[in-house]
Amino acid sequence: MRSVPAKQALEAAVEAARWAPSVHNTQPWTFSISGEEVSLRADPGRKLRVADAAGRELLISCGAALFTMRTAMRCAGFEPEVRTLPDPDRPSLLATLRPGTVIEPDESFRALGRVIEHRRTHRAGFADVPVPDRLIERLVSAATEEGVRLTPVRSPQAISVIAALTRAAQGVQAQDRRFSLELISWAQPPGSSRKDGVPAQGYPRQAVRTSPDFPQRDYSWRHDWGSQTDQRAATSVGVVALLTTRGDTRLDCVAAGQALQHVLLRAAAHGVSAAFHTQALEMSRLREFMRHELCSGEYPQMIMRLGVTFDDKGSVRRPLSEIMA
Structure with a gap:
């Protein structure tokens, strides 16, 4: 099994997370890399203060970014080690992610990785084609x-x-x-x-x-x-x-x-x-x-x-x- 260097895997994870969906495409997140760990933080300045006063949609958006990072890290050849809400005293810190065991990513996750940048939100009706x-x-x-x-x-x-x-x-x-x-x-x-x-x-x-x-x-x-x-x-x-x-x-x-x-x-x-x-x-x-x-x-x-x-x-x-x- 071959994997990219851990630092390169972390950088790829953040690059992929940019393409996660978010409410109104607010992109309410920031990332930081320290050693072999990437941190995901909520950006409260991008919260919808009227429609999302409690921050529920902000958290869902950041959760989507977290799964995207997990997917990218698997595609890079590592099983991600994730801690969610790791510090109650830092509520904006939503997760940390580290490259864990070296793995051979299966085709199922490779397929997900290939569409990260191409997935789009649709805002109209659909063609009359059934979903299987x-x-x-x-x-x-x-x-x-x-x-x-x-x-x-x-x-x-x-x-x-x-x-x-x-x-x-x-x-x-x-x-x-x-x-x-x-x-x-x-x-x-x-x-x-x-x-x-x-x-x-x-x-x-x-x-x-x-x-x-x-x-x-x-x-x-x-x-x-x-x-x-x-x-x-x-x-x-x-x-x-x-x-x-x-x-x-x-x-x-x-x-x-x-x-x-x-x-x-x-x-x-x-x-x-x-x-x-x-x-x-x-x-x-x-x-x-x-x-x-x-x-x-x-x-x-x-x-x-x-x-x-x-x-x-x-x-x-x-x-x-x-x-x-």
Whole structure:
């Protein structure tokens, strides 16, 4: 078995973590390398103070970055040694990771590593192409490996309820100036040179309704922004799925983020993308309703739709110089 030097594996892990998904592409993390250990810290300055006052979505985003580092380290030939929330006196320190035993990475993890930089969040309907049940089963297993539950929603009635809750939350948030201003602060106009937030090519100028309708965030907000991709054939909802945890602690949120990225990379390796709908989860009463009525008492951490899209969107990430502490 051959592996790269430990320092090179750590650097590769941080480089890969840049491409993890985060709410509104806020990239709320910093990294530091000391000896043969990399630290992942939350960046509270990038937290959504209106939509995510408790920091739940920030922790999920950082959890996704942690799983990405784990994947990159396995691809480099090391079994990662991870400590999550290692120091109660330093709450922003979310995890440390060290290269452990030298391993021969299997093809399953190599497949995940190959799509880290190519995975994209989708913000519209999907093509009318079915997602194979066998793949859905593999995605469920991927979440289970991280101690989290992924539940495909098969009941049309339940899908309609989730869509209705999303529309309700979107409608309330659209009437709240604080939500709107926070949202557009992370929306990029065409030609922007910013390396964070949602670029104009990353969302449709005018969303096409699915049935039932799952509204997207209005990143264009009274502007003539967004992509003009022909979405007339992309009106399928896809497979609606809920990511849930038994508890709702900081550790649970980090675990949810790791499970989310495991699912997303596994899906991307098979040509399947995801669209996210967190509006209802940002309103405590709607989230509690979902927990009791749709999630068997577990805490909903993410609502997503999985499907096939033929759009080739770009993405942006901050350079290493901005995320290394």
